[in-house]
Amino acid sequence: MIRRSLGELYESIREFLVVTDDDGVVIGCAALHVFWQDLAELKCLAVAESAQGRGVGRMLVDACWNAARELEIQSVFTLTYVAEFFEKCGYQRIDKADLPHKIWNECVRCPLFPSCNENALIRTVGAPATLAGTNHALATVEA
């Protein structure tokens, strides 16, 4: 995951969704960054190790999708090393070259640029997403 300064995090704080446990401790987060009228990126997805495997990641991915739909955004993409996880959440693999150049602005700051092995996946309204939207309710999602 890309390192971010505290300032950057404050600037983008409203893009984040978090899951908290019963004590209000954050156990997972994800961000939805709007790129264009019809395109947003799901980024910064992370679940605390102690909370993994309990549906928190899927809950965050679903919540980002719902946030995009509220904005009437048709497609959400992600760049990730855990492609299989996103496939289980209804995303489909695409060629990274199919994404607009604008999305690479942040990648140039990554130590692995330009030869990272991240996979690009996308979910689009109307595309088959048979596994998406499954309810694994565990905690609350807060924006």
Ligand SMILES: CC(C)(COP(=O)(O)OP(=O)(O)OC[C@H]1O[C@@H](n2cnc3c(N)ncnc32)[C@H](O)[C@@H]1OP(=O)(O)O)[C@@H](O)C(=O)NCCC(=O)NCCS
């Ligand atoms: C990847 C990650 C977000 C998954 O979160 P999680 O809360 O453990 O996942 P869930 O419990 O919601 O899992 C949902 C489904 O995905 C599967 N899954 C979880 N992690 C997976 C992985 N790494 N690869 C493949 N499948 C995975 C689960 O088995 C589950 O499948 P099921 O519905 O058939 O039972 C979490 O492991 C994590 O934060 N990893 C470290 C940071 C990271 O890699 N972030 C992604 C950067 S884009």
